[in-house]
Each structure stands twice: as C-alpha cells, then as structure tokens.
Amino acid sequence: MTTTPRGIVVAINPSAAFGRGSAVGAQVVSALRTAGLEVTALSEPSFDALVAATRHALDLGTSALVMVGGDGMVNLGANLLAGSSIPLGIVPSGTGNDTARGLGIPLDDTDAAIAVLLDALTRPPRVIDAARVGAPGGPQRWFVGVLAAGFDAVVNERANLMRWPRGRSRYTLALLRELAVLRPRRYRLVLDGVESQTDAMLVSVGNNTSLGGGMLVTPNALLDDGLLDVLVVQPLSRLAFLRIFPRVFKGTHLTDPRVAVHRARTVSIDSEGLVAYADGERIGPLPLEVEVVPGALRVLAP
Numbered sequence: 119m120t121t122t123p124r125g126i127v128v129a130i131n132p133s134a135a136f137g138r139g140s141a142v143g144a145q146v147v148s149a150l151r152t153a154g155l156e157v158t159a160l161s162e163p164s165f166d167a168l169v170a171a172t173r174h175a176l177d178l179g180t181s182a183l184v185m186v187g188g189d190g191m192v193n194l195g196a197n198l199l200a201g202s203s204i205p206l207g208i209v210p211s212g213t214g215n216d217t218a219r220g221l222g223i224p225l226d227d228t229d230a231a232i233a234v235l236l237d238a239l240t241r242p243p244r245v246i247d248a249a250r251v252g253a254p255g256g257p258q259r260w261f262v263g264v265l266a267a268g269f270d271a272v273v274n275e276r277a278n279l280m281r282w283p284r285g286r287s288r289y290t291l292a293l294l295r296e297l298a299v300l301r302p303r304r305y306r307l308v309l310d311g312v313e314s315q316t317d318a319m320l321v322s323v324g325n326n327t328s329l330g331g332g333m334l335v336t337p338n339a340l341l342d343d344g345l346l347d348v349l350v351v352q353p354l355s356r357l358a359f360l361r362i363f364p365r366v367f368k369g370t371h372l373t374d375p376r377v378a379v380h381r382a383r384t385v386s387i388d389s390e391g392l393v394a395y396a397d398g399e400r401i402g403p404l405p406l407e408v409e410v411v412p413g414a415l416r417v418l419a420p
C-alpha cells in the first residue's frame with residue numbers, strides 16, 4: 119500500500135488494555151477518514167510485525183504517525199520518530215496511558231482524543247524532549263515518560279511475570295507481594311557528572327510526570343525544559359512507605375523530607391539485581407545511562 123505525504127499512518131495495538139485497543143483503532147481510522155484524511159491503518163498479530171509494518175509505512179512517506187494503544191505504543195512511536203520531523207499522535211487505549219496523560223490528551227473519551235488530534239493537525243506540532251537510555255557502551259533506545267529503577271520497577275517485573283489476574287489488579291497483587299519483601303537498595307548515581315552513593319527505596323528518572331496510570335512520581339517534570347527530574351526516596355520502614363505511597367497519586371510526597379528530586383541532563387544509575395522499566399516497557403538490568411535530548415520529538419497534542 120502506498121501513502122502520500124498527506125496521508126497519515128495509524129498503528130494500532132489490538133491487545134492494548136487487554137483487548138480494548140482493537141475497537142478504539144477502528145473508531146480512530148473511521149473518524150480520520152471521515153475528516154478527509156488518507157489513512158494507512160496498521161494492526162498486526164504481533165508487536166514485531168507491527169514494528170516492521172510501521173517502519174515500511176514511514177519509509178513510504180507520511181505526514182504523521184498516530185499510535186493507538188498505551189505507553190508501550192507511544193514508546194515505539196518515539197523510537198521510530200525521535201530526531202525526525204514527523205509528528206507523533208496518540209489516541210490512548212492502554213492501561214496506564216501516562217504519556218497521553220502528561221500531554222493533556224483525553225484518556226477515557228476516544229471522540230475527544232480524536233478531536234484533539236484533528237485540531238493538532240491544523241497547527242505546527244508541539245516540540246518536546248525525549249530521553250535516550252542504554253547500558254554503558256551499548257545500544258540506546260528512547261523513552262518519553264518515566265524510567266523506574268526502584269521498588270516500582272520491581273513491581274513491574276513481578277507483574278509481567280504473572281499470568282493472572284488480567285487488568286490492573288495484576289499490578290495491585292504484584293505490589294502486595296513485593297511490599298512483603300520491601301527493602302532499601304544501595305545505588306550509585308551520577309547526575310551531570312557528580313557521583314553519589316545512596317540507599318533508596320525508589321529511584322525514578324522523569325521526562326514526564328507519571329507512571330503506572332497516574333502515579334505522579336515526578337510531578338514537577340516538564341516535557342520541554344531540557345532536563346530530567348530524578349526522584350530519590352530514602353530508606354523507609356514498610357509503614358512509612360505505605361503512608362507516603364498514596365500521596366504519590368497527587369504528587370504530594372515531595373513535601374516529605376525523605377523524598378528528594380534532583381534535576382540533571384545526564385543520569386547514570388547502578389544497583390545490584392535491578393531491572394529498569396521506562397514507558398512501562400522493560401529496558402534491562404542496571405547499570406544504565408540516561409540522557410535527555412531537548413526537542414527530540416514532535417507531538418500532536420494540546
């Protein structure tokens with residue numbers, strides 16, 4: 119199939135939010151066609167097939183790439199488009215949708231998200247930062263939202279290993295299981311070249327504000343300030359951790375003296391036996407190096 123530069127590519131994750139993505143995808147394609155756009159709709163049986171199909175469609179030329187899915191799909195879009203002039207659109211249909219949330223795209227109203235997308239297509243795209251992450255000397259990949267390298271990453275790894283239950287309760291169950299064995303970990307952090315060793319419960323690196331479906335770990339992060347917000351939560355008893363944890367949903371945990379946020383352009387993180395996640399996707403074991411690239415991404419957002 120050919121795509122004229124005026125055309126738009128829509129990549130759909132049919133399995134997003136445990137199957138919601140398929141219906142949302144059809145709705146998006148139909149609405150964009152009704153609005154007069156030439157749409158190349160891509161939905162494949164596997165993630166790898168979708169990556170290949172999307173790459174091919176981008177090679178043929180497009181005026182925008184719209185991802186229908188959750189943060190994992192946005193992460194794919196960012197990895198395909200960072201550094202290019204093609205804008206990334208998002209119609210959220212995932213579980214967490216934290217990138218869309220931070221960009222101000224409607225989350226639970228597909229018609230409203232489509233209206234925002236169509237409106238954004240009439241204006242120059244918004245320019246935001248993206249972050250590059252990789253093992254020292256290894257290949258790098260992009261993320262837009264938050265990199266988790268503490269207790270939250272441990273919960274994510276645990277939830278991914280579970281086959282049951284479906285939906286968000288999987289994360290709740292994983293959270294409860296990991297809370298039972300909660301302990302601080304020793305970290306080596308290098309922020310803009312300044313090294314420190316610290317014990318911490320949570321270390322997150324935010325380009326955006328939230329992860330896990332609205333947990334505002336780095337509530338003051340700005341998508342266009344050329345900086346990363348690095349959250350460090352000092353060792354806490356299980357009880358103290360449980361008291362602070364609900365406050366993360368409102369971002370009010372920052373007032374606790376055991377919680378600090380540092381700002382940096384480059385961050386290296388190391389801690390033994392930890393696997394990091396970014397945009398909800400598994401990145402890999404620490405050590406990792408993160409670097410913000412100002413203005414790397416164009417997005418179709420309010």
Ligand SMILES: Nc1ncnc2c1ncn2[C@@H]1O[C@H](COP(=O)(O)OP(=O)(O)OP(=O)(O)O)[C@@H](O)[C@H]1O
Binds near residue numbers: 132134162211213398
């Ligand atoms: N057919 C498919 N097409 C695309 N992705 C797929 C497919 N099947 C499974 N996936 C998986 O879906 C993941 C991305 O999911 P996505 O982020 O879109 O939704 P989610 O996980 O429900 O939401 P969120 O990431 O916001 O919590 C990919 O990592 C990929 O492995």
